Amino acid sequence: MHILKRLENNNRKNNLVISNKLSLNLRGIKKYQNKISNFLKYCAGKKVALIISDDFILAEWLILLDGLSSRISIIPSNLSPLATRDLVDSSSSEMILTNYDIKIEYKNIYKISDAESNIYADLRYDYKTEWAISTSGTTRKPRLVIHDLQRLMSATKEIKNKDNFVWGLLYGMQRFAGIQVFLQSIFNSSLFIPNLSNNLNFIVNQFLDNSINCLSASPTLWRKLLMSPKFTELQMRVITLGGEIADQNILNALKKNFKDAKIRHIYASTEAGVGFSVTDGLAGFPKKYLEKNHNNFNLKISNKNTLLIRSDAIATKYADSNLNFKDEDGFIDTDDLIKTKGDRCVFLGRKNGTINIGGNKIHPEMIENVLISFEGVKLAKVYSKKSSIIGGILICDLVIDNKITDTDKFTQKIKIFCSKKIDNFMIPNIIKYVKNIELTSTGKISRL
Amino acid sequence: MTKKVKNKNSEIEKKIVKCFKKSLKVTNLKLLKKLRPQSVLLETGLDSLGFAILVSLLDEELGFDPFAEMTDSFYPVYFSEFCELYKNYKPKLKN
Numbered sequence: 431m432h433i434l435k436r437l438e439n440n441n442r443k444n445n446l447v448i449s450n451k452l453s454l455n456l457r458g459i460k461k462y463q464n465k466i467s468n469f470l471k472y473c474a475g476k477k478v479a480l481i482i483s484d485d486f487i488l489a490e491w492l493i494l495l496d497g498l499s500s501r502i503s504i505i506p507s508n509l510s511p512l513a514t515r516d517l518v519d520s521s522s523s524e525m526i527l528t529n530y531d532i533k534i535e536y537k538n539i540y541k542i543s544d545a546e547s548n549i550y551a552d553l554r555y556d557y558k559t560e561w562a563i564s565t566s567g568t569t570r571k572p573r574l575v576i577h578d579l580q581r582l583m584s585a586t587k588e589i590k591n592k593d594n595f596v597w598g599l600l601y602g603m604q605r606f607a608g609i610q611v612f613l614q615s616i617f618n619s620s621l622f623i624p625n626l627s628n629n630l631n632f633i634v635n636q637f638l639d640n641s642i643n644c645l646s647a648s649p650t651l652w653r654k655l656l657m658s659p660k661f662t663e664l665q666m667r668v669i670t671l672g673g674e675i676a677d678q679n680i681l682n683a684l685k686k687n688f689k690d691a692k693i694r695h696i697y698a699s700t701e702a703g704v705g706f707s708v709t710d711g712l713a714g715f716p717k718k719y720l721e722k723n724h725n726n727f728n729l730k731i732s733n734k735n736t737l738l739i740r741s742d743a744i745a746t747k748y749a750d751s752n753l754n755f756k757d758e759d760g761f762i763d764t765d766d767l768i769k770t771k772g773d774r775c776v777f778l779g780r781k782n783g784t785i786n787i788g789g790n791k792i793h794p795e796m797i798e799n800v801l802i803s804f805e806g807v808k809l810a811k812v813y814s815k816k817s818s819i820i821g822g823i824l825i826c827d828l829v830i831d832n833k834i835t836d837t838d839k840f841t842q843k844i845k846i847f848c849s850k851k852i853d854n855f856m857i858p859n860i861i862k863y864v865k866n867i868e869l870t871s872t873g874k875i876s877r878l
Numbered sequence: 879m880t881k882k883v884k885n886k887n888s889e890i891e892k893k894i895v896k897c898f899k900k901s902l903k904v905t906n907l908k909l910l911k912k913l914r915p916q917s918v919l920l921e922t923g924l925d926s927l928g929f930a931i932l933v934s935l936l937d938e939e940l941g942f943d944p945f946a947e948m949t950d951s952f953y954p955v956y957f958s959e960f961c962e963l964y965k966n967y968k969p970k971l972k973n
Contacts, residue, residue, distance in 0.1 A: 629920075630920065631918075631920055631921065653926070653953065654920075654926045656953040657919060657920055657953045657954070657955060658920055658955075659918055659920075659955050679948070679951045680951070682950075682951050683951035683952075683953065686951065788927075815934060816946075817930040817933065817934060818933060818943055818945035818946040819926065819929050819930040819933050819945060820926050820927060820929075820930040823927070823930050823931060823934055859904065859905075859927060859930070859931050860904065860931060860934065860935075
């Protein structure tokens with residue numbers, strides 16, 4: 431059942447989506463749908479790429495196109511023109527819909543502002559629309575993962591009679607996490623979209639003004655929110671954590687400050703979808719999850735101690751490949767290392783050594799290659815140090831030419847150099863100058 | 879409070895201010911207002927990354943991270959609360 435039909439069946443009269451200046455309800459959507467019906471008819475049955483910089487507008491068009499177009503590809507608006515072009519090509523889209531002047535040459539680019547006309551057209555919403563959602567693109571170039579509404583909603587919780595629940599959106603709508611919050615919120619509650627370029631205190635004040643009582647955020651962001659003076663004034667009812675390992679401290683802090691809130695931490699990725707959630711207030715997950723046959727997910731541990739998941743939420747495939755994500759038994763390997771402790775399973779981190787900093791996945795070797803290419807650097811080792819504040823910070827040890835004495839200046843220069851080669855979140859936060867870096871017996875940097 | 883404790887607290891605060899300024903420098907941020915006891919940490923100019931670097935630098939300078947060891951979770955809002963956390967820190971007894 432497509433989104434509009436579900437909203438109609440739920441008889442949604444309240445606002446679905448709110449921003450600082452605008453609100454969207456079902457009546458308003460249907461009115462707008464009439465005004466642009468001739469344009470929508472053109473979108474029917476087609477693969478449409480959405481490159482929309484405004485999350486409020488994106489939300490509206492996801493509602494309008496689901497069930498109408500054969501595929502909606504959500505292309506992040508913050509990519510370089512080349513990366514945008516590659517992603518659009520991989521989506522096989524027949525048209526692009528945008529709200530601004532995008533800097534790529536493509537056939538069939540349409541501006542939303544030109545969609546209205548006086549011509550009315552009948553519309554048929556009879557597609558099971560594919561949703562192509564971009565991966566984060568932090569470790570390799572972004573790829574589109576094919577989902578559909580049923581998969582995306584397989585783990586959303588039905589919240590009955592909760593018209594007074596208002597979700598705040600702290601993730602952008604252009605990627606998986608934000609889309610999950612959107613779908614969790616609009617059928618039974620409302621979604622408030624702040625301007626994320628404002629500072630967090632400002633956003634918290636907006637949350638207070640709009641009576642936000644449901645939020646989803648990463649553990650790092652939750653720690654930051656707890657440092658905002660007015661945050662604990664919110665009357666939180668639903669708290670979800672995702673994107674990073676949720677440690678016991680943050681779970682305890684949230685429970686302490688929001689006694690009426692239901693707290694759950696979610697295991698999810700763009701490829702695996704929302705795998706499962708944990709609501710018992712403890713880090714990790716119960717070992718019994720490995721034993722039971724649940725309705726919508728199964729877990730097991732691989733012989734490499736990584737978590738395998740089988741669920742209804744797993745995406746079909748990447749848009750640019752026919753390879754299935756799943757093994758012959760329908761499991762996807764998450765590459766997350768698991769350890770059993772008593773009746774609990776805890777997450778240790780990524781199997782392949784990818785570092786997770788604030789939800790961004792980083793390959794240390796890639797950054798080391800960039801550092802070594804800077805004149806004066808002999809050896810470089812990039813690693814993360816556990817941070818009680820943001821989960822982890824990125825550090826590099828450098829062995830440099832012993833003729834270089836002004837290390838402060840050297841640090842400045844190497845950071846500028848890095849900023850031209852790699853994304854900002856990959857630039858080491860702390861640079862240490864060392865005499866030696868330990869190597870393994872085969873000459874590789876020791877990462878023990 | 880004894881003179882010894884007062885001196886120790888004063889030293890800790892000096893190191894906190896020193897590391898605070900270093901964290902701002904490392905993250906290319908500026909101190910928005912003079913650091914005072916009632917300064918709201920999130921309004922000093924330091925962002926969460928800078929804050930994490932500050933805690934890491936203090937860990938190296940002082941030899942402990944009170945945030946990693948706290949059993950009762952506490953997130954300081956004001957600069958004075960942050961300093962008190964470090965001044966009142968007592969290392970856990972090891973068996």
